[in-house]
Amino acid sequence: MTRKSIHAWATAVLLLVAPAAGAQRTYLHCGRLLDVRSGKLLSQQTLVVEKDRIVAVQAGYTVASSPQDKVISLENRTVLPGLIDCHVHVLSHPGKGSAINQFTMNPADYAYRALGDALATLRAGFTTVRDLGGEDGVNISLRNAINRGQVVGPRIFTAGAAISATGGHMDEADGLSRDLMEKYGQPANIANGPDQCRQAVREQFKRGADVIKIASTGGVLDLSKDGSGPQYSEEEIRAVVETARDLGLKVACHAHGAEGIKRAVRAGVASIEHGTLMDDQGRDLMRARGTWYVPTIIAGKSVADSARIPGYFAAAVVPKALSIGPLIQASCGKAYKANVKIAFGTDAGVYRHGLNALEFGYMTSAGMPAIEAIRAATVNAADLLGETSNLGTLEAGKLADIVALDGDPLQDISALMHPTFVMKAGVTYRQD
Structure with a gap:
């Protein structure tokens, strides 16, 4: 292969593996988000998920920035890490x-x-x-x-x-x-x-x-x-x-x-x-x-x-x-x-x-x-x-393992028996 053809081939490969600009995001509107480190319930938060990761945690309910984005309403739920x-x-x-x-x-x-x-x-x-x-x-x-x-x-x-x-x-x-x-x-x-x-x-x-x-x-x-x-x-x-x-x-x-x-x-x-x-x-x-x-x-x-x-x-x-x-x-x-x-x-x-x-x-x-x-x-x-960089909290950079449920588990621990939403690595597996 010539140097020019090698460059063209490498560019094509990079285009295939590189994430597309404006990749699809999922916005989860959380009525109550449990910060497990502080033990506090934060009201009206948005988890922004791209592919398998949380990329942002934002106060308020963030509006999707692109028509291809998805919004999931968990506004009446308590949300916590998987x-x-x-x-x-x-x-x-x-x-x-x-x-x-x-x-x-x-x-x-x-x-x-x-x-x-x-x-x-x-x-x-x-x-x-x-x-x-x-x-x-x-x-x-x-x-x-x-x-x-x-x-x-x-x-x-x-x-x-x-x-x-x-x-x-x-x-x-x-x-x-x-x-x-x-x-x-x-x-x-x-x-x-x-x-x-x-x-x-x-x-x-x-x-x-x-x-x-x-x-x-x-x-x-x-x-x-x-x-x-x-x-x-x-x-x-x-x-x-x-x-x-x-x-x-x-x-x-x-x-x-x-x-x-x-x-x-x-x-x-x-x-x-x-x-x-x-x-x-x-x-x-x-x-x-x-x-x-x-x-x-x-x-x-x-x-x-x-x-x-x-x-x-x-x-x-x-x-x-x-x-x-x-x-x-x-x-x-x-x-x-x-x-x-x-x-x-x-x-x-x-x-x-x-x-x-x-x-x-x-x-x-x-x-x-x-x-x-x-x-x-x-x-x-x-x-x-040994997975603190990936699991355990709802923070930017962590895997998008997210659970939502009715009620407040800090007041009634049995609420954890009845999840209504389960996401693992950005994929939803339960949404009642």
Whole structure:
């Protein structure tokens, strides 16, 4: 090609990729806009959206500047940032006897079921979720399909498969017959000792994980008699954290028991999930080290309710499930009073997807003011995800993740259960 033809070709390419002058904008007229940083409701504001970003927040109702622009009236609504749930399981779905699903469902079955749950989550106002574990890479594939625009759902940051010790909370072979245990072999997410823990982190990184999830104690829905005992040494957890940090990933840690919580915090995890039996020393450690707490109160309440249904859970699960709900809620209240950083998370998949906002009511009942519960699902959650430049507030430059609802959630937190408008990255997915 001649220099002249190269210049002409380059100019043509630039014209194709450069934004057109006067690109279409959407003007959202907001009757009340919640500034989550200040906690104030601002009257008569306009959010100006171009492509996937907020480009301006203006006082008053701005008139569209071009015939191709769009105006959306939310003048009788309260508008706030898209909500973030920092603990979901996109492939899990509650149901009586669901423990046998691993023997009857294929990866494609999980994927198709997850499509409906993902849509329900998005329509509930949760534009971003952190998925903390699933099998067969389906959660990673779902994330990718949503990012490509092939299917509809919230923005997903996923852990891939959660890492566990042999016989630990995420060991799917726990409680099976000897023959089935042998068929399971040693899955890539089962790791013992620092070296295997490092390898397990690298494996999830290779498969495309955005975050690493481990379990430092047992849990409610596994077949252990007591979920409070530690299952990883501090040395093993530190190996996970250091390896993840080298790869640019944070570590979320499932932990119910006090000792497992303290080991994980000392080892440097980014967040403690559940934290049911957290003691004063654990709270002091978390506050001092800036470790996030993700309570998941709704999961505890839900499994306690389900445990009262005969045959819903295996016998070993029932007593743990019956006791867990009130303990998690009390732990959340104590953590808030101790100034531990709290991010919103629900363990969706343990209960039905789309009901995530029930957690707000449980958080306020535990002693958190409404604005603090909302911050947990916006600015705090964005901080935990490392996405403060994109998510968590309605400000110029942020992704246009926007939710509107009737009523004032600062006065009635249950208003968050009924969004009437949901936009994710500039695309409207709900407009009642």
